[in-house]
Structure formats: C-alpha cells, structure tokens
Amino acid sequence: xxRRTFLTLPxxxxxxxxxxxxxxxxxxxxxxxxxxxxxxxxxxxxLPIPELMTGTSFDLKLQKxxxxxxxxxxxxxxxxxxxxLGPAIKVRNGDNISLNVxxxxxxxxxxxWHGMHLPGEMDGGPHQLIQPGETWQAQYQVKQEAATNWxxxxxxxxxxxxxxxxxxGLLIVEDDHINTLGLPSTWGEDDIPLIVQDRYFTADGQLxxxxxxxxxxxxxxxxxxLTNGVIxxxxxxxxxxxxxxxxxxxxxxxxxxxxxxxxxxxQISTDGGxxxxxxxxxxxxxxxxxxxxxxxxxxxxxxxxxxxxxxxNANKPILEMSITTPNDQPGILxxxxxxxxxxxxxxxxxTRTFELNMGGMMGGMNNNQSELFTINGQxxxxxRIDERVPINxxxxxxxxxxxxxxxxxxxHGASFYxxxxxxxxxxxxxxxxGPKDTVQVGAGDSVRFMIRFTDYTTDATxxxxxxCHILEHEDRGMMGQLIVI
Numbered sequence: 492x493x494r495r496t497f498l499t500l501p502x503x504x505x506x507x508x509x510x511x512x513x514x515x516x517x518x519x520x521x522x523x524x525x526x527x528x529x530x531x532x533x534x535x536x537x538l539p540i541p542e543l544m545t546g547t548s549f550d551l552k553l554q555k556x557x558x559x560x561x562x563x564x565x566x567x568x569x570x571x572x573x574x575x576l577g578p579a580i581k582v583r584n585g586d587n588i589s590l591n592v593x594x595x596x597x598x599x600x601x602x603x604w605h606g607m608h609l610p611g612e613m614d615g616g617p618h619q620l621i622q623p624g625e626t627w628q629a630q631y632q633v634k635q636e637a638a639t640n641w642x643x644x645x646x647x648x649x650x651x652x653x654x655x656x657x658x659x660g661l662l663i664v665e666d667d668h669i670n671t672l673g674l675p676s677t678w679g680e681d682d683i684p685l686i687v688q689d690r691y692f693t694a695d696g697q698l699x700x701x702x703x704x705x706x707x708x709x710x711x712x713x714x715x716x717l718t719n720g721v722i723x724x725x726x727x728x729x730x731x732x733x734x735x736x737x738x739x740x741x742x743x744x745x746x747x748x749x750x751x752x753x754x755x756x757x758q759i760s761t762d763g764g765x766x767x768x769x770x771x772x773x774x775x776x777x778x779x780x781x782x783x784x785x786x787x788x789x790x791x792x793x794x795x796x797x798x799x800x801x802x803x804n805a806n807k808p809i810l811e812m813s814i815t816t817p818n819d820q821p822g823i824l825x826x827x828x829x830x831x832x833x834x835x836x837x838x839x840x841x842t843r844t845f846e847l848n849m850g851g852m853m854g855g856m857n858n859n860q861s862e863l864f865t866i867n868g869q870x871x872x873x874x875r876i877d878e879r880v881p882i883n884x885x886x887x888x889x890x891x892x893x894x895x896x897x898x899x900x901x902x903h904g905a906s907f908y909x910x911x912x913x914x915x916x917x918x919x920x921x922x923x924x925g926p927k928d929t930v931q932v933g934a935g936d937s938v939r940f941m942i943r944f945t946d947y948t949t950d951a952t953x954x955x956x957x958x959c960h961i962l963e964h965e966d967r968g969m970m971g972q973l974i975v976i
Contacts, residue, residue, distance in 0.1 A: 538726040538810065539719050540679035541579040541661060541686075542572075547588045549580055551602065553621075553644075553658060554595040560722055564696025569596065569656040575720045577642070577660030579684055582633050584666035590629040594621040599646060600653055604629065604662055605780060605901075606640030606762055606928050611949035611975075614903055616956050617647040617873060634946060635906075636764040636829075637669035638926075639684075639736040639782045647873060647970075651711060651742050651962035655700050657720075659686065659740050668829070669765065675734040675786065675822030683726070683733060685799075686740045687777075687809055688717045701963070708863065709896070710743020710779075710961040716801070716809055724810050730793040731817040732824055734759075734786050739777040742962040744803075745897060745931075749774035750787065751798035751806065757824060760784035763906035763926030765829040770922040774802055778899040780929040780960035786824050789814050833908050833924070834885050834941040842887040843878065847898050847932065847959065847969060863967040864959065870968030871958075876951050877971035880944055889939045892932040898964065900938070901929040903955035904975070907942035914939075929960055944975045 556574025557565050571577025582588050592602045592615075599622050603615035612619065613629040621627040640662040644653040661684055675681035691713030693699045701707050718724035739746055750756065757769035762782050769786070777783060789797075792814040800806040850865040864870070869877070880886065887910065890900045906926035912918035913936055923930075932938050949955060951974060958970030 536723040536725050538724040543579050543678050545581045547586050550591045552593045552595050561696045566696050569658050571660050575657040579661040581663045584633050587632050593626040601645045603645035604642050608635045610947045611953035616645050637666045638664050638764045641738050648966050651966050652700050672825050673823040675732050681733045683735050685737045686719050688740045689713045689744050690715050707963050710963045712744045718810050727813045727815045729817045730789050730814050731821040736784050738782050739779050741779050746777045747802035749802050751800050756785045756787040758785045758922045761925030762928045766925040767829050778931045838885040839887040840884050845890045848893045864964045864969035866971045871970040878973040880975050882975050885943045890932050891937045895934050897933050898959045899931045901960040902957045905944045907940040910939040949974045
C-alpha cells in the first residue's frame with residue numbers, strides 16, 4: 492500500500508484574484524504545516540463499482556454515514572442508500588419512471604437529475620426542497636438518447652457542502668440504438684464507471700470544507716483524489732476494449748485526463764450522448780459536472796500495469812490498473828456511432844448573452860455568501876426570473892467570461908451544440924461536437940452554442956437553472972433562472 496502525502500493548495504490552473512484573498516493567507520499557512528506531517532493511507536484501495544439499479548421505480552435515501560477512507564480514522568459522511576456516494580440508476584428512453592427520494596438527514600436538501608430532459612417541477616433544483624423526514628417523488632417519461640448523467644443536491648447556498656460530504660450518483664440512459672453498436676457493456680468488467688473527486692482531510696480524518704476564504708473564491712479543492720469514493724483506487728481490467736464512463740464529480744477541480752504511458756484512446760460520448768464518430772485523443776480536459784465516455788484498447792497488455800492520471804497535477808494517479816486475460820464477451824468500437832443534424836446559426840430566432848463576472852466582496856467564509864459571483868451583473872435570486880425562452884425555438888447563447896479565472900456553464904432542461912470559441916469555429920474540437928449541457932469557459936474567453944427547449948413549459952414555481960458548475964461559485968451567486976413559455 493503506497494503512502495502519499497496530499498497536496499493542499501488549489502490546483503485548478505485558475506488566476507487568483509488576490510485582492511479578495513489576503514485574509515486567507517494564515518489559513519493556507521496552517522494547511523501547509525498540517526500537510527507536511529499528515530500521511531494519508533487508505534484502508535482499502537480496490538475500486539468499488541456502484542450498484543446498478545434497473546427498472547422504472549427507484550427508492551433513494553439521503554442519509555448520514557461514516558467511511559474509513561484512512562487507516563484508523565473514521566470520517567463522517569453523507570450518502571445515498573449508503574455511507575458515501577450512491578447507486579447507479581439505469582433507465583431506458585421511453586420508460587415512465589418514478590424516483591422516490593427520502594430525506595433522512597437532519598437538514599433540508601434536494602436531488603437534481605443533472606443532464607436529464609424533464610419537467611421543471613421534477614428537476615430537483617432549489618425550488619424542490621425535501622425537508623427532513625419527507626419523501627419527494629420525481630415522476631416523468633424518459634425522452635432522450637443514451638447518455639451518462641448524474642444526480643446531486645441543488646439546494647441554494649448549500650450545494651457545494653452537501654456534494655462534498657458525499658451526495659452524488661450516476662443516472663444512465665439507454666436506448667435501442669446504443670444497444671445495436673456492440674460497445675463494451677458488461678458492468679464493472681469492461682464498462683467501468685468512474686466518479687472522480689478530490690477532498691481535503693483534517694488531521695483527525697474529517698472532510699474539511701472551506702477552511703479558508705480562498706477556497707470559497709477559487710472553489711473547494713483538495714489534494715487527495717477519490718475515485719468511486721476510495722483513495723489510490725486500483726482495479727483489474729481485461730486485455731481488450733474497455734469503456735470508461737467518467738464523471739468529474741469534484742466541486743471545482745478541472746482534470747486533464749490521460750494514460751500514464753501516453754497511449755491514445757477513443758472518446759465516444761459527450762455529456763448528452765454519442766459523438767458521430769469516435770475521436771482519437773491522447774488526453775482530454777474535464778470540468779466539474781462534465782461527463783465523457785471513452786474506450787481504450789488494452790489488447791496484448793496482459794500482465795502490464797497502467798494508470799489513468801491527471802496531467803494538470805503532475806500526473807497524479809486517478810486509477811491504477813492491472814491488465815488480466817480477456818473475457819469471452821469482448822465489445823467492439825464501430826466507426827460510426829450516431830447520425831446527427833446540427834443546427835446552424837440561421838436557425839436561431841434570438842441571441843442571448845450571459846456575462847460571468849465578479850460582484851460584491853467576499854466578506855468571510857460563510858457558505859451562504861451570495862454576492863461574490865454574478866451573471867449579467869446580478870447574483871442569484873430565487874424570486875427573480877432572469878430569462879423567458881420560447882418553447883421549440885432554436886437560440887444562440889453567448890457566454891462571456893469577464894473574470895480572471897476559469898469557469899464553466901451548465902443549463903438545466905436541455906442539451907446544446909457548440910458553435911465557436913472566441914468567435915472561431917476551429918476552436919471547437921471534434922470531441923466537443925456532441926450534445927452538451929456543461930461547457931468550459933476559460934478566463935477571458937467566450938463560447939457560443941445553439942440551444943432549444945422542447946416538450947415542457949415551466950413557470951416561476953419550478954424554473955430551470957443556468958449556472959457555473961464550480962459549486963462554490965454557484966452557491967455564491969453565479970446562477971440564474973429561466974422559464975420556458
């Protein structure tokens with residue numbers, strides 16, 4: 492079992508706005524001293540595979556728990572049907588499903604179905620609070636193509652803390668088309684879910700959330716990586732095609748994923764569904780809330796060791812793999828994955844612009860602080876509707892990042908297609924040209940995309956959200972509300 496001393500400074504590649512951070516330096520100094528003496532040794536590093544729940548009715552319980560991430564230390568956690576994280580739910584396009592969420596916590600929460608196309612009142616956003624002891628039901632028909640989505644709390648001002656404590660899980664959609672492709676699909680053998688997160692542990696093994704003011708500004712990061720809820724995750728994989736469903740479930744960290752030997756892999760899916768053709772890459776960036784599916788060929792590697800690493804953090808391992816003999820049901824990788832008709836600018840009835848900016852002062856480390864980050868000059872207000880969008884109408888949305896730090900932008904209720912970055916179509920990579928619901932917007936950059944809301948109208952009692960998916964930015968005001976009319 493390897494011992495690794497964890498890093499404590501944020502490693503987002505963000506440009507800190509130091510005028511807001513001078514008050515945090517004593518906290519950061521104490522964290523450095525702590526990290527020099529604290530060794531994190533996981534009690535177990537075998538990659539757990541989330542339980543795969545299938546059918547049309549699902550019971551989910553938000554609950555407190557404990558987990559021994561570290562040897563001889565017990566950590567207080569939150570979990571869904573368990574002590575940390577939750578199950579993976581698989582549903583099919585066309586099915587009528589019921590998701591029954593019981594809140595066994597001592598505080599209110601919600602459960603948002605990130606990436607799902609559904610009515611506003613079923614979205615699980617900040618307007619659908621579940622009080623302690625209550626059960627809330629999301630009931631709707633699945634109307635979308637195959638994709639790897641997820642669920643997590645979305646209570647205003649508390650999202651970052653509750654996700655950090657452990658509330659998250661995968662929500663997988665399948666359809667008839669994807670089942671004809673022959674992709675690797677044996678759950679836990681050659682179809683591997685990876686929920687990638689990072690955490691900061693205190694000396695007594697507890698999860699430390701926002702120990703400094705800078706953590707609230709940059710977003711909460713920690714130098715200890717968790718994969719499916721364990722540190723230093725290891726697994727055995729067959730020497731054949733292997734499919735990874737990767738979720739960046741971190742609060743704020745941007746990952747640059749690659750294999751330790753630099754070998755190419757094929758990306759097959761973006762947030763909302765399949766790419767038209769597999770895209771060959773050697774590494775890929777993933778911001779909080781984004782998902783990708785990738786396939787790597789491990790044929791001929793029996794007996795070898797390999798790691799999936801984060802190139803943004805000195806190739807820190809995310810998953811260490813031992814390659815074993817192939818199984819008797821290997822998948823294939825088709826040359827064509829999907830056929831798409833992408834909308835063009837000429838289809839757009841309107842352009843909307845969203846300015847991501849700073850506003851107000853930090854004023855401390857309160858997780859409910861809501862004046863630091865803004866969209867179009869305004870912080871989130873539950874009583875204000877920011878956009879009214881006609882149903883079944885293509886629009887161009889332009890997102891301008893006016894800050895000196897990286898952000899991303901997530902929209903509830905619909906997927907979108909990227910048009911350009913900084914006005915240049917060639918800056919949209921082929922691996923980003925599938926349906927998306929979360930897009931990276933670098934410091935000083937702008938992104939344009941085509942979006943259309945279908946099937947459901949909404950009102951002010953159950954609007955959809957749009958926001959930065961760095962959870963501390965969302966909690967501090969970088970979020971708005973839209974209704975579909």
